[in-house]
Amino acid sequence: MNKALNAVCPILVQFAAVAREGQITRAAAALGVPQPTVTRHLARLESVLGVRLYTRGPGGVTLTADGEMLLEPVEQALALLLSGVSRLEAAGPGEQRVSLAFLHTLGEETVPSLLRTFGEITPHATFSLIQDSANGLLQRLADGEAELCLTSPLPDDPALNVVRLGVQRLVLAVPEHHDLAREPATALAAAASEDFVTLEPRNHMRNMADALCQAVGFEPHITFEASGVSTLRGLVAAGLGVAIVPAAPSPAAGVVEVPLADKGAYREIGLAWRRDISLPGPADEFRRFVIDRFRSEPFTVRDGIEAGGTQGEQDR
Known part of the structure; x- marks a missing residue:
């Protein structure tokens, strides 16, 4: 067992080792821990949990039903911790x-x-x-x-x-052959009669788009709602509506992003x-x-x- 893991949670490591070895002496030797320390830790674990985990016999120790019940989740937890410790060790001090x-x-x-x-x-x-x-x-x-x-x-x-x-400016994304695509900028009111594609409710960008439309006096007619801006651009390119989106470094194929001249059209x-x-x-x-x-x-x-x-x- 990894030394770091034994230092972090020794009682669980020793519990699993004793279950695996069937003898406290062999488990202690495998871990490089004094046998009295393992015995003391096992007794503390049983005291904390209020159950007997082992029965002792001439040939060693055997898990009780409660011990068997505990063993699987302990082994799963130790495996998960060991994976994390191993990743840290593999990364090395320079990373x-x-x-x-x-x-x-x-x-x-x-x-x-x-x-x-x-x-x-x-x-x-x-x-x-x-x-x-x-x-x-x-x-x-x-x-x-x-x-x-x-x-x-x-x-x-x-x-x-x-x-x-x-700040990130907001634009009106329109299909490349749309009338507004030729404009250097536009007021949002010019798109009041358009179909809109927008993000799902409770998204901050959706709230901003709705507020901008309300500020200029119209409620957008929404044809599609999507979970991401890239999907909105795809819907616009397919001619399914226009969209209020953040300006992109390079618009999607088939989409023209027209800067919005309205006050507050940024985030x-x-x-x-x-x-x-x-x-x-x-x-x-x-x-x-x-x-x-x-x-x-x-x-x-x-x-x-x-x-x-x-x-x-x-x-x-």
Whole structure:
């Protein structure tokens, strides 16, 4: 059994070893642990659980029915822990992992661009990438699954540090042969009589699209609802409606994205992390890198994000 695992949960490791070996002496020898220590740990486990786990006989020990009941989940838990420890050991001391959560729409160019540049200056860093909706991302941050979160809207949560990175303009996606496709920009009211394809209810982008339509005096006629922006672009290309979407680095085939001239036709993009946890070195380096990158490139547009205007860490 892995030494680190024996140090983390010795009682369970020793319980499983005794069950496997059938003798306390052999189990102790296999683990490199004094026999009295194993005996004491087994007695403590039985005391905590309030059941007898073994019967002792001339040939060794045998699991009771309660012991048999406990053995399988213990072995499953130890196998899962051993897998995690083995991955950490295989990674070696030079590898540094950052867990980054972000919106699906930021995965087209923003996140790959940031990772590529960061990798050039920090070659040993690796990433666990998590994509989800805005609410899902914040939940993963709260649960500790993610260390950093690139999201919109800016979270209004006093438990989080939030930095505004920039704004992402919203556009009207129309089929390439649509009358509005030839316009350099348009007011949303010009599409009031169109069929709309949109995201599912309770999605933040859906709420923004509905609010923009209401602000100019109409309720959109919705023909299809989808779970992702890429699907919306596909529906638009098929001529099934128009859509309010974030500007993309390059529109999908058959789609023209017409900038919206309406007030409020944008969303803020921010970086968030928990206040109550100190970010480990690699995550903190990446946090600083992202903030500096957007501050230093005020005219760069990635995934339609107009960088710059960073307001610093905000109490939200």
